[in-house]
Amino acid sequence: xxxxxxxxxxxxxxxxxxxxxRFGSQVVHRNVTFRVNPGSIVAIIGESGTxxxxxxxxxxxxxxxxxxxxxxxxxxxxxxxxEDLAAIRNRYGVLFQxxxxxxxxxxxxxxxxxxxxQSNVPNxxxxxxxxxxxxxxxxxxxxxHKMPSDLSGGMRKRVAxxxxxxxxxxxxxxxxxxxxxxPINARSFDQLVRTLCDTLGLTIVMVTHDLDTITGIxxxxxxxxxxxxxxxxxxxxxxxxxxxxxxxxFSTRNFS
Amino acid sequence: MESKKGATKSIALAxxxxxxxxxxxxxxxxxxxxxxxxxxxxxxxxxxxxQIDTSGALLLFQLLGGSSAKNREISLVNFQENxxxxxxxxxxxLNDLNIAPTVTPFNLIQKIGRSTVLFLQxxxxxxxxxxxxxxxxxxxxxxxxxxxxxxxxxxIQRACLEAIxxxxxxxxxxxxxxxxxxxxxxxxxxxxxxxxxxxxxxxxRELSPxxxxxxxxxxxxxxxxxxxxxxxxxxxxDAMITLGLSPMQVLVLPRLLALVITLPLLVFIGDLVGIFGxxxxxxxxxxITTVTFISRLQxxxxxxxxxxxxAKAPVFAAFIAIIGCRxxxxxxxxxxxxxxxxxxxxxQSIVSVILLxxxxxxxxxxxxx
Numbered sequence: 001x002x003x004x005x006x007x008x009x010x011x012x013x014x015x016x017x018x019x020x021x022r023f024g025s026q027v028v029h030r031n032v033t034f035r036v037n038p039g040s041i042v043a044i045i046g047e048s049g050t051x052x053x054x055x056x057x058x059x060x061x062x063x064x065x066x067x068x069x070x071x072x073x074x075x076x077x078x079x080x081x082x083e084d085l086a087a088i089r090n091r092y093g094v095l096f097q098x099x100x101x102x103x104x105x106x107x108x109x110x111x112x113x114x115x116x117x118q119s120n121v122p123n124x125x126x127x128x129x130x131x132x133x134x135x136x137x138x139x140x141x142x143x144x145h146k147m148p149s150d151l152s153g154g155m156r157k158r159v160a161x162x163x164x165x166x167x168x169x170x171x172x173x174x175x176x177x178x179x180x181x182x183p184i185n186a187r188s189f190d191q192l193v194r195t196l197c198d199t200l201g202l203t204i205v206m207v208t209h210d211l212d213t214i215t216g217i218x219x220x221x222x223x224x225x226x227x228x229x230x231x232x233x234x235x236x237x238x239x240x241x242x243x244x245x246x247x248x249x250f251s252t253r254n255f256s
Numbered sequence: 257m258e259s260k261k262g263a264t265k266s267i268a269l270a271x272x273x274x275x276x277x278x279x280x281x282x283x284x285x286x287x288x289x290x291x292x293x294x295x296x297x298x299x300x301x302x303x304x305x306x307q308i309d310t311s312g313a314l315l316l317f318q319l320l321g322g323s324s325a326k327n328r329e330i331s332l333v334n335f336q337e338n339x340x341x342x343x344x345x346x347x348x349x350l351n352d353l354n355i356a357p358t359v360t361p362f363n364l365i366q367k368i369g370r371s372t373v374l375f376l377q378x379x380x381x382x383x384x385x386x387x388x389x390x391x392x393x394x395x396x397x398x399x400x401x402x403x404x405x406x407x408x409x410x411x412i413q414r415a416c417l418e419a420i421x422x423x424x425x426x427x428x429x430x431x432x433x434x435x436x437x438x439x440x441x442x443x444x445x446x447x448x449x450x451x452x453x454x455x456x457x458x459x460x461r462e463l464s465p466x467x468x469x470x471x472x473x474x475x476x477x478x479x480x481x482x483x484x485x486x487x488x489x490x491x492x493x494d495a496m497i498t499l500g501l502s503p504m505q506v507l508v509l510p511r512l513l514a515l516v517i518t519l520p521l522l523v524f525i526g527d528l529v530g531i532f533g534x535x536x537x538x539x540x541x542x543x544i545t546t547v548t549f550i551s552r553l554q555x556x557x558x559x560x561x562x563x564x565x566x567a568k569a570p571v572f573a574a575f576i577a578i579i580g581c582r583x584x585x586x587x588x589x590x591x592x593x594x595x596x597x598x599x600x601x602x603x604q605s606i607v608s609v610i611l612l613x614x615x616x617x618x619x620x621x622x623x624x625x
Contacts, residue, residue, distance in 0.1 A: 103590035103592045119275055120276070120278075125315065128318060135353070136349060149593075167275060201338055
């Protein structure tokens with residue numbers, strides 16, 4: 001994994017500073033500050049309702065925070081002009097919780113959409129590129145003509161991952177990547193994410209509840225709670241925290 | 257992104273082999289002959305390669321002969337470790353690259369056969385659905401205590417009360433238009449008073465039932481499909497069955513009953529408002545006073561004419577409700593399906609309303625009503 005970051009001068013991929021979020025009178029984030037370094041898998045965890053998904057949506061620009069700054073690849077997403085934002089959007093991919101595949105398009109068309117709309121790839125290369133993405137996510141390209149409604153939950157997530165990878169992003173956001181998958185599928189999805197991170201040098205930010213994912217593949221943990229970042233560090237560091245929620249969280253399972 | 261060919265089978269890569277450069281690389285590659293023969297070993301030099309991603313690696317193998325390059329003896333020299341890893345990864349997946357999606361050729365006879373079978377299946381399902389709702393309706397009539405009053409009242413409010421403004425607007429305009437057009441005709445013969453007969457009979461017997469039914473099909477029938485369809489998507493129907501509730505009883509029957517009660521009432525409102533539209537025209541263009549209009553109306557429109565119009569309404573209502581609910585229950589597990597079924601509901605309901613109206617017209621003539 002270290003080798004993937006050889007020629008990046010440790011500029012953080014994501015930098016969030018003093019983020020505040022309110023819905024009406026309800027304060028979700030009081031002061032959230034953290035940074036994500038390239039080439040690592042970062043898991044955002046926290047109690048339900050602590051605004052993990054909200055934070056993810058703010059990072060990808062679907063929601064606007066009340067105050068604070070978010071920078072992706074060194075560009076502030078709240079101040080940059082639309083052209084810069086469009087360029088940044090092509091540098092990250094998002095895997096939504098239920099895949100969010102376009103139900104009117106088949107699998108191949110779903111994966112081809114970013115290539116057709118956002119790149120100048122010659123037409124004859126689109127089919128092999130789509131096949132490669134599907135193959136990389138562990139699917140057989142023979143399912144290209146299937147409709148999303150004909151796929152199982154696990155396959156849908158893999159297709160969605162293939163679509164997120166279509167434009168060769170450097171950064172990948174995953175919202176609950178293993179929710180709704182059986183343990184075997186979930187672990188193989190974890191391994192897939194790990195492999196992609198290591199071979200392609202991706203930076204991965206995910207919101208998850210899955211302890212096995214956290215202990216298995218995450219390099220770095222970010223614990224949200226009470227509107228701030230409660231803990232920020234590797235698994236070992238975070239486990240030493242004396243915050244009651246973090247202790248309760250990790251005591252749900254005995255680590256041998 | 258220059259690619260040079262060495263004397264023996266070796267090539268050197270340079271520049272950024274990235275997705276955004278694929279087009280340029282492909283153009284540039286046409287200038288060079290590529291060592292595509294798979295039986296010769298190949299050495300690829302990556303000293304000058306700045307960047308490569310999986311798309312770039314894919315293009316490289318495409319240029320080297322596609323998936324047949326998989327078994328070729330290729331040695332990578334002077335590569336950065338991460339570049340080499342990406343190329344190796346793509347090489348492992350080469351087999352999958354040129355799988356073409358299976359396209360079934362267009363076959364007219366097959367299409368006709370398929371849609372005929374589909375149509376017959378639909379018809380069979382419609383008949384069994386009508387049978388099922390009849391059985392449930394009978395059970396409901398024998399045990400009236402199982403009627404879901406609250407749901408029924410809610411449905412009546414939605415289908416009737418909330419539809420009154422639009423029904424009034426549409427029938428008023430129809431009344432005005434019909435009266436106005438016939439007024440210009442009857443004026444030529446001095447038969448002004450007969451506009452009352454025309455508007456009264458046309459409105460009560462034909463126009464009001466049909467127009468109201470069409471509006472309700474578009475407004476309520478489509479809502480039934482969309483609502484039940486979304487519930488199905490959300491697995492609410494499955495939950496209902498698990499809790500021992502029958503969707504037929506909880507969802508379909510209250511809607512069916514509500515519409516059967518509601519539509520005659522709406523048709524009555526349509527009759528009144530449409531005739532009122534005729535009255536406006538009669539007063540302004542034909543100098544017929546309100547009193548004359550009403551007394552003529554009583555002579556012209558018999559109770560029978562009025563009842564024929566009202567009697568059609570429950571039949572139209574039953575068809576609209578059954579089509580709407582059935583299409584909702586038939587929704588498949590995706591968002592597009594809800595839209596398609598809703599459209600289909602509106603089309604089917606309107607067509608069946610018009611067909612039924614024709615059947616009624618023939619029946620009435622044959623029975624001498």
